[in-house]
Structures are given as C-alpha cells and as structure tokens.
Amino acid sequence: RKEVEQDPGPFNVPEGATVAFNCTYSNSASQSFFWYRQDCRKEPKLLMSVYSSGNEDGRFTAQLNRASQYISLLIRDSKLSDSATYLCVVNKRDSSYKLIFGSGTRLLVRP
Amino acid sequence: EAGVTQFPSHSVIEKGQTVTLRCDPISGHDNLYWYRRVMGKEIKFLLHFVKESKQDESGMPNNRFLAERTGGTYSTLKVQPAELEDSGVYFCASSLGQGKMNTEAFFGQGTRLTVV
Numbered sequence: 001r002k003e004v005e006q007d008p009g010p011f012n013v014p015e016g017a018t019v020a021f022n023c024t025y026s027n028s029a030s031q032s033f034f035w036y037r038q039d040c041r042k043e044p045k046l047l048m049s050v051y052s053s054g055n056e057d058g059r060f061t062a063q064l065n066r067a068s069q070y071i072s073l074l075i076r077d078s079k080l081s082d083s084a085t086y087l088c089v090v091n092k093r094d095s096s097y098k099l100i101f102g103s104g105t106r107l108l109v110r111p
Numbered sequence: 112e113a114g115v116t117q118f119p120s121h122s123v124i125e126k127g128q129t130v131t132l133r134c135d136p137i138s139g140h141d142n143l144y145w146y147r148r149v150m151g152k153e154i155k156f157l158l159h160f161v162k163e164s165k166q167d168e169s170g171m172p173n174n175r176f177l178a179e180r181t182g183g184t185y186s187t188l189k190v191q192p193a194e195l196e197d198s199g200v201y202f203c204a205s206s207l208g209q210g211k212m213n214t215e216a217f218f219g220q221g222t223r224l225t226v227v
C-alpha cells in the first residue's frame with residue numbers, strides 16, 4: 001500500500017466549476033501536510049500547507065482530518081490556469097524532514 | 112534571488128556509463144534533498160543533507176548511487192554504472208535549517224535522465 005494515496009484523475013471541469021481532491025495517508029506519525037502543484041515538465045511548487053483547523057487561501061481551501069488520516073483540497077471558481085497536477089504531500093515527525101508524495105491528481109480546466 | 116538550480120536539465124547516456132548530476136541550493140539553505148520520479152510513479156525521497164552531512168540516505172536505491180555535498184554548498188549525485196531502471200527525473204530541493212522543521216522546500220526544475 002502506498003503511504004499517500006490519491007485519485008489520479010484526470011478531473012475535467014469547466015471554467016468556474018468547483019472541484020475537490022482527496023488524499024489519504026497511512027502513517028499516523030505524519031506531522032505536516034501540504035498540497036503541491038506541478039505543471040507539465042516543471043518542478044513541484046508549494047500551493048499551501050494544511051492545518052488541522054482547515055485553512056483557506058483565496059479560491060483554495062484545505063482540510064485535514066487526523067482521525068481519518070484524510071486531506072482535501074477544494075478549488076472554487078476554477079480558472080484555466082489551475083490546470084496542473086496536484087500533489088498531496090506529508091512529512092513524518094523525524095529528523096530527516098523528508099517529504100512523502102502522492103502520485104498526484106491531474107486537473108484539466110476547459111473553457 | 113536565484114532558486115534551486117540543477118545541471119544538466121537533460122542527460123541521455125548508455126547503460127553502464129556514469130552520470131553526475133549537480134544541484135546548487137538556495138544560498139543559506141542548510142537542508143538539501145534529492146528526490147526522483149520514475150515513469151508512472153510518485154516522486155520518491157532519495158536522501159537528505161544537513162550542510163555537508165548526510166542526515167538520511169534511506170531512499171538511495173543501491174550502491175550505484177553516490178551523493179556528496181562539498182563544503183555544505185552544492186551537491187552532486189553520481190550514478191555508476193547506470194542501468195535502464197535509473198531513468199527518470201531527479202529533483203533537488205532545499206530548505207532553511209536551524210531546527211525549523213516545516214520550512215518550505217523549494218525544488219529545482221529537475222534533471223531528466225534517460226538511460227538507453
């Protein structure tokens with residue numbers, strides 16, 4: 001079983017739509033949680049950290065449920081420029097600070 | 112300010128040859144990481160340097176891979192001899208140190224390695 005599981009998609013949505021991605025992680029020792037965005041043939045870039053209380057950044061809302069080991073990302077009013085792969089990433093509480101990546105969910109926003 | 116830079120951007124080598132990838136982290140970042148994405152798989156951790164010391168190399172696939180970080184600045188990842196399954200995109204990332212566990216890791220654009 002993968003440490004971080006994501007639906008690979010693709011999610012194909014029209015501009016203006018609301019879309020939600022989900023992610024589960026297997027290691028209860030995971031300490032930090034993130035959503036990264038990766039454009040085709042580019043490097044991953046941090047989109048937002050995810051906190052237990054939930055957090056919002058403009059059109060993006062992230063939620064964390066530690067009991068269910070579940071992370072979500074909600075994108076409202078989708079833009080064409082949101083088309084990318086969204087990576088769910090966790091970090092275990094150890095000295096190495098290494099990131100554990102999901103395979104990513106691909107989003108296509110169409111005009 | 113320059114971000115994380117990696118060289119080369121692409122490399123095509125024959126099986127059995129040696130390749131050395133280079134990463135220049137953001138100036139002042141103590142933490143340097145190597146990750147790899149092989150075709151169809153998720154990005155996976157290879158190893159972590161804190162300054163010049165290897166903090167965690169649990170993700171290194173085998174002893175054909177050797178990473179160094181001279182003087183705690185740039186890092187190299189050498190693959191010798193390369194095998195077909197080593198093909199993939201190798202990412203380097205860096206982050207601030209000083210015990211700040213959750214500081215953002217910035218990624219380089221990666222080196223796309225193809226072994227033929």
